[in-house]
Amino acid sequence: MPSIKAAIIGFGTVGEGVYKIVNEKRQQLKQHTGYSIEIASILVRDVNTKRAVAPSVLVTDSIDDILNDPEIDIIFEAIVDEEPAYTYLSQAIEKGIHIITANKKMFAKHGPALLKHAEFRDVQVGFEATTAGGIPIIRTIENLLAGDRVHRVQGILNGTSNFILTAMRDEGVTFEEALHHAQKKGFAEADPTDDISGSDAFYKLMVVSSLAFDEQPEWEEVSVVGIDHIQTDDVLEASKAELRYRHVAEIRIDDEGKLSGKVGPVLLDAEHPFYAIDGVDNAIIVETDYLGKLTLIGPGAGMYPTGSAMVADLVHIIRQLKPVPVLS
């Protein structure tokens, strides 16, 4: 049976999730793709940390060990920040290696360049995990674009913010207490700045914008507001009036083709599909010319939801590699 050799860049929550799923679902992946998938190497910062990986896997702190291995077909990238992720993935594309990323901060800015470079080098790029974790929003929009036109996307794209707003309403706790609770449960990063300032939702919105509209608005023209100024009293008052605070990212295109986006807290009534979305879940509404409104709800983060989105990209890429039968 033919085999695919893959490397994982970053072995934190997401990278380890990919490793576990590929190993746990080895047989199923073989059946679905016709290939045996092997994780050959893993890049980390600290090689001395003990990792639960098979002895045959090379754990390294040198990207050259991966990029100079002629047998690597695919790289899963799950590190943080724009750099060195962008440089590593550019180098991988240059060498003809397919890439799959979860790194929304990097991809919001450099996704268009990476996609162009990949097209030129005839390699595939998977980025489902950059936006809304396990919700297959990227593939859904790609499918819709084949015969429809997207004109608006709205989303609860940051599970930490939604968890905090839910806890403030249900438990009457302060913003700080709710944030601490989210960190204890592992939902928020040790540095939660991007989550609570709205930046994380903004990056995801820009990834969606590039895909749905083939462009992004000027970043400085998008209003980005977080939830850190919201008081528990505001949330409880709203709740009495049967309204709920939700942190919503929205991008739309008008009839003249002008894009506009905004990210921030809004008050919604029970008629809105986002009213019922509590806790760490994400939700996205896609509006199109023919389909109307489509709402997707699901886990927006976490080891297995995000890992599974990356493995779904792997399966999609492998299927693209197979020769397409010619219909007569």
Ligand SMILES: NC(=O)c1ccc[n+]([C@@H]2O[C@H](COP(=O)([O-])OP(=O)(O)OC[C@H]3O[C@@H](n4cnc5c(N)ncnc54)[C@H](OP(=O)(O)O)[C@@H]3O)[C@@H](O)[C@H]2O)c1
């Ligand atoms: N967590 C989620 O649920 C989630 C969901 C969707 C998308 N994402 C995105 O996925 C990416 C990874 O998130 P995570 O939560 O898995 O992060 P994490 O738990 O902090 O893990 C990061 C991993 O990357 C490694 N790393 C960081 N910088 C590196 C560098 N310069 N060179 C080599 N290795 C490096 C770290 O190595 P050491 O172990 O040696 O420190 C660690 O293994 C981020 O871009 C994040 O935005 C996360």
